[in-house]
Amino acid sequence: MTPTEMDSRIVRYGDLQPCKTAFIDAHTPGSDQKENFTIIGGGVSESPDQHVHIGIPHGFNIGAAGQPPRVTNSLHDHHTAEAFFVLSGKWRFFWGRWGDAGEVTLEEGDIINIPTGIFRGFENIGTDYGMIMAILGGDDAGGGVMWAPQVIENAAEHGLILGENGKLYDTKRQQKLPEGVAPMPLMSDEELAKRPEPTTADVLPNHVARYWDLMALADKKPAKVIGENGILRDKPGFEVDFITRGSATEAKHSHKYPSVLMPMRGHWKVTWDGGSSTIAPGDTMSVPENLAHSAVPSMTGEASLYHIVATGDPAGLTWKG
Incomplete structure (x- = not known):
């Protein structure tokens, strides 16, 4: 493989193209300043604005999240593995139905393999813009994102509606659900009751290095x-x-x-x-x-x-x- 061919498979930090409208919480106060990056693979963005840097299937996806201090990525889950390592900054990872089942603070270089089947979120608790790098299992990145019900409800109050087709519609831009497309249904109480609520002691040390x-x-x-x-x-x-x-x-x-x-x-x-x-x-x-x-x-x-x-x-x- 020539150097020119290999250059097309290198994404430089300075060339990363962020998306600020990737997910349903893009208008929600406290989450509206985060930037999402899809580096390798199709990613799980709900917005057509997301730029894919390398679309070649790898068997997994590589992405990133960049956030100013005190900006939060809302509670969500995937069908497959989601691992992060901290490239810069100091981050609080939290999980559970309401985000209060457990939490852990990660610093630069630390890595977490977040258990599936539970809602998880993360917040930059450092003093500067921070970046975490993400690995998602599978070429289809687990088939999308599952949001905690309150995230979907809060987003609707700020103009964003997620369709059952996995796409976002922004009422602030006069967008509406297409005919025949219903809003993404909220998880039922029965479904939510089946989700475990592991404590910090449950997650450490088997999921953090x-x-x-x-x-x-x-x-x-x-x-x-x-x-x-x-x-x-x-x-x-x-x-x-x-x-x-x-x-x-x-x-x-x-x-x-x-x-x-x-x-x-x-x-x-x-x-x-x-x-x-x-x-x-x-x-x-x-x-x-x-x-x-x-x-x-x-x-x-x-x-x-x-x-x-x-x-x-x-x-x-x-x-x-």
Whole structure:
């Protein structure tokens, strides 16, 4: 693969195109300043305004959320796995029917594999604009988003209606539901009662890994963060590894599925049969299946990188109860 061809599979942080109308809470006070990014895959946006940077199927989706301080992403759920690592800032993740079942604070480099089957949200509690990077299981990203009933009700009060077709209609723009399309129904009390309400103790430590722990664990060899034999043991349809300067190697390797490299700290030189390129924190690089490649830090100082690859397993549920 030529450098030009590979460049089309690299999304630079500075080139990310945000969408501020991606989801139903785009007008809701407290959530109306968030930005959503679809980096790899179709994503789960409910708006036609969302830009897809790389549409090639990988077996998972890569996205991101950028939020100013004290801006919240509303309570929602997916049918498949949703994992985040914090690229910048300080974030509070919370979950449950009303968002009060449990919570955890994550800082830069920390990663959370959020259990499915429960509503979850997150808030930037830092002092500056922050960014979290997301991995969603499956090529169809779980078939969309399921919102807590109060999120849909609050959105309607501010002009946004979600159709049962999964698309948003903005009454402030004189939009209305098309003929034959009903509003998205609210979950029934019976459906809501079936959803678990795990406490913080239930979720920790099986779904959260801390950056500095990973730095120590990956000092000599890459650490398996999410996977059947990972620190966060799961089979969500993808695996996540963590690599540091000490565990990086110039020996090339390949995968039978596309893989993704996402630096957390430092600049990384990626070499493949046909060329090389350097990626930095916030960049996302897609490596084609069966392409031999390596990644090593190209500068001195702290260096860490998240590596994601599909496994071919069904993008199934993660909550074990």
